[in-house]
Amino acid sequence: MRRFVSIPIFAALLLGPGVGAAQDPGEGETVRAVIVASKPFGESYLLGEMFAQLLEARGFPVERRLGLGSTEVAFGALRTGAVDVYPEYTGTGLLAILGEEPRGTPHEIFRRVSAEFRERWGIRWLPPLGFQNTYAISVRRATAEALGLETLSDLAGAGPDLVGGFSPDFLGRGDGLPGLEEAYGLRMGETRSLLQAVKYEALERSSVDVIDAYSTDGFLARAEVMVLEDDRGFFPPYEAAALVSRRLQEELPGAVAALTEVSGLLEEEAMRELNRRLEVDGEPLTRVARDALLSVGLLADAGSIPDQEGLRPRSEGLPSYLWERRHETVQQTLRHLLLVGLSMFGAILVAVPGGLALERSRAGAEGVIRSVGVVQTLPSIALLAFMIPLFGIGVLPAVVALFLYSLFPILRNTFTGVRDADPAAVDAARALGMTPLQILRHVRLPLAAPVIMAGVRTAAVINVGTATLAAFIGAGGLGDPIVSGLALSDPWMILSGALPAAVLAVLVDAGLAITERAATPKGVVVSGS
Amino acid sequence: MGTPPESDGRVARPPLPSFALEARDVQKRFGEVVALAGVSLRVAPGECVALVGESGSGKTTLLRAFNRMVVPDAGAILLGGRDASGLDPVRVRRETGYVQQEGGLLPHWTVLRNAAMVPWLLGMEDAEAWGGEALDRVGLPQDHFAARWPRELSGGQRQRVAIARAVAARPEVILLDEPFGALDAITRAEVRDGFGSLRRELRMTTVLVTHDLHEAVELADRVAVLREGRLEQVAEPGRLLSAPASPYVAALLARARLGAGRAEE
Known part of the structure; x- marks a missing residue:
């Protein structure tokens, strides 16, 4: 019995140094911080960081909660007011959140989610950012040339000889592989379930021949990869937009106005380039986001956001990387x-x-x-x-x-x-x-x-x-x-x-x-x- | 075991115990199983009664009724003339010695702490001195054994510690449940003889459960034969052997190779 006394002490020791770290910095006294979130993939991080820097440039204190688990986690946090804004895609809103069939023009889909989200939860979709991000079925350029592939219809003919590597949700979703097979009569020789993080590497190493990329992925800017054209218009458009909580609209309408400034300014080609710098070149997030805002004229002063870390060449050794961090x-x-x-x-x-x-x-x-x-x-x-x-x-x-x-x-x-x-x-x-x-x-x-x-x-x-x-x-x-x-x-x-x-x-x-x-x-x- | 070393005078106690045990028409069932179907038995002060019978005959249930480990469904247990149902069971147990077949020593307590357990529970001063004295009495000199762990002892030594623990607080009553059953034949005889002289010396009223008729005959003043929850016969060993009350008792004796003609005492 005596020995159990040591457990609370042990726990207290653990807690002691951590308690300070638990307190979040930067709570303003008069203006509360805007809580900016993102989902855990590169483009979402980038857009989230851009929202954050834009708000800071307009004088709003910001608390970053980037990389929240999934659509359920990020949206759940937004719905309950635990976060104020995060980037989302209209198609995801329609399909994953509302559970409806993603059919219609980009404009129709935006109107639909806009009306429905406002009515159900008081959540507002700000006007789209200007680019679409949809599935982009991609192959190695060498494969495309050897088999004469340009469109998904071409792929349908060659499918049985090829190995597909798809993300788990793509394999299961109606707007993913099952729908694609139906629309194009496509049959893959074999399919493997791959996480986003390893998909491009698997393609480049010829472990798989076909992957489901996203149209704005930075990796698509590489010469070795080619996107096949969706010649039957199967994939619905996924427009990116800022999703804003009811609370932020009520408490800080000025912040909502500031976020609206970026609407319509981001083009697909530019996004792909920004994503490439972030994901392929390994440039720091803060810098890529700042450059993006500068390039569309939303930041006046290039020096207003300091670089938080230098450009890190990926050839640097792991030990020195760990030491720096x-x-x-x-x-x-x-x-x-x-x-x-x-x-x-x-x-x-x-x-x-x-x-x-x-x-x-x-x-x-x-x-x-x-x-x-x-x-x-x-x-x-x-x-x-x-x-x-x-x-x-x-x-x-x-x-x-x-x-x-x-x-x-x-x-x-x-x-x-x-x-x-x-x-x-x-x-x-x-x-x-x-x-x-x-x-x-x-x-x-x-x-x-x-x-x-x-x-x-x-x-x-x-x-x-x-x-x-x-x-x-x-x-x-x-x-x-x-x-x-x-x-x-x-x-x-x-x-x-x-x-x-x-x-x-x-x-x-x-x-x-x-x-x-x-x-x-x-x-x-x-x-x- | 022989005579235990003389100790320092705390040993003094009334030369004749006054404590009698009595079961009056005690009944007990566990679910559908009838363990005791109305048993009446009186154990006189200082007497040793052995309860014998096959497994399931109810002998352990009767034994455990005497220290309130078993509460009868009907009938009464009298301890020193008082109805046990009105007594605090914890108090009763602390004042009653108890030895079980497996010893039941606390493995994380030293031999001395085990032996001193009941004096400690009773809040007696110098609990460890009482425990140590009891160890000496059972032939485990405390100088040598006090600091050892139960698992370092042989089976016979462990059983002696269990006996020491049961007698350390000088109870007037001791209950034993197959106390020597798990020991090999030679060790069993040793421990049993040791206990026999200790019991006479301390003049404890004793109830002993055993399936071994030899043991019963050897140790007990009277033997009570139980069968399916009823008393078949209660008699002095000599009388039991010479005049079995029923064919069942006779068969039991025959199986133990204790013939009706064999003389005893």
């Missing part, structure tokens, strides 16, 4: 520990007494434990999305989600550890006059301690890994560079989050293994050690 990495690690520490502390506080209580009233115990186990089967991103209506975005919903994930191993191990504690010893203790509380305190708990600690250890290691996903709901931590790196196709940025996270998981595991041994009472041999 060490301060950010330390901050992100502390934030990560804050997320893990808070959620683990809460989970221990709830699950250990909970396991003890279940052991005393065994009737419903298995049912309760199994229901808690169901949380474990929820995909992390779905659980995080559920949190938004309740807790908004940021640290709190992430901690709650991680807390829920950590409950099960601790609860299960506490329950079974206490229940299965040496039955003969428990019976003798009772028969010689220990009270139930004394039995718990002097027999069951000490004998269960190593089992409980093993549950804590399992939960903590899962927690350290899962906490990287917290970046999807704006909670920061080591997931931030992973999400950004995936969006910007920057493997080193990914590693700058993934390596410390892996090291952290190993250290936490090793540290808790020692605690587990220390929690084992003397005189007791733990099976398997």
Whole structure:
């Protein structure tokens, strides 16, 4: 029992240095900050950063929450007022949010989503930014030349000899591959499910022959890749526009007006070039966004936004890259520990007494434990999305989600550890006059301690890994560079989050293994050690 | 085990215990299973009664009714003449020695702490001194054994610690559930003889559950034979052997190779 005292202290140590990092900077006293978000891919980051810089240039303080998990997370945050603005595409709004068939001209689609979003949620689509981004089925130029491919109709003839690499949602969506097969009579020889981040590399290395790109992808500016023409007009137009929360419209109409300035100014060719600089050349986000605003005349002074980082040649070594980023990495690690520490502390506080209580009233115990186990089967991103209506975005919903994930191993191990504690010893203790509380305190708990600690250890290691996903709901931590790196196709940025996270998981595991041994009472041999 | 070393005078206690146990028409069922179907038995102060019978005969249930580990559905348990249902069960258990087959030592407590458990629970001063003295009595000199862990002991030594734990607070009553059942034959005889002399010395009212008729005959003043929750016969060992009350008892004796003609005492 005495040894359990160390857990709160341990947690407090974890929390201590992190608490400062949890506070978000830049809350203005008179004008609240506009919370600008984006989804986790390159173009969305770029547009989000452009919105942010434009607002700052017009005198509005800004808080950035770039790279939010998915359409559900970003839109959920906007709907509940946790964020104020993020870039979205009309086709996605119609299809993924309203669940309607994407049919009609760009103008019809914009009118439709505009009216529907305003009526349902008071959310406003600002006038489109000026470019469309739609699926662009692409092949290697060499393949196109060898097979004489120019259009999707041409592809339909050659399909059976080619391997397709498509994003998971494209493979399933009605406006993706199934619709395409129907519209063109297309049959691929083989299809593979590929994430956006690796698709171009797979194409260039001839691992696949056909991919679903987006029409403004920076990679399409490369000579080796060719987009096939959608000669039957199958793909609906996806116009990009700023999506603005009801709250921002009510509270800061001036900010909405400032965001409207960029409407209609961005052309497809220019976007593709900007995306290329960001995703292919690895130029810093802040600079590419600033240049974009300068080029359309929305920023007067080139020096008004300082470069936050220099141009980084991708030939630079990984160690020196990591070294340069060490301060950010330390901050992100502390934030990560804050997320893990808070959620683990809460989970221990709830699950250990909970396991003890279940052991005393065994009737419903298995049912309760199994229901808690169901949380474990929820995909992390779905659980995080559920949190938004309740807790908004940021640290709190992430901690709650991680807390829920950590409950099960601790609860299960506490329950079974206490229940299965040496039955003969428990019976003798009772028969010689220990009270139930004394039995718990002097027999069951000490004998269960190593089992409980093993549950804590399992939960903590899962927690350290899962906490990287917290970046999807704006909670920061080591997931931030992973999400950004995936969006910007920057493997080193990914590693700058993934390596410390892996090291952290190993250290936490090793540290808790020692605690587990220390929690084992003397005189007791733990099976398997 | 022999005579335990003389100790320092705390040993003093009334030379004759006054504590009698009584079961009056005790009934107990567990779900559909009838464990005790109306059992009446009186154990006189200082007497040792062995409960024998096959598994499921109800002997352990009856034993555990005496320290309120089992609460009868009907009938009464009297402890020293008082109805047990009015007594605090925790108090009753602390004042009653108990030894089970597997010993049930707390594996994370040293031998001495185990032996001193009941004096500690009773809030006695110098609990460890009482525990240590009990260890000496069961032939495990505390100088040598106090600091050891239960898993470092042999089965026989562990069982002696369990006995020491049961007697350390000098209870007037001790209950034993197959206390020597898990031991090999030689160790069993040793521990059993040791317990026999300790019991006489401490004059404890004793109830002993065993499936071993030899053991019952050896240790007990009277033997109670249980069958399907009822008492088949209660008699002194000599009488049991010479005059089995029923064919069942006779068969039980025959199976244990204790013939009706065999002389006893």
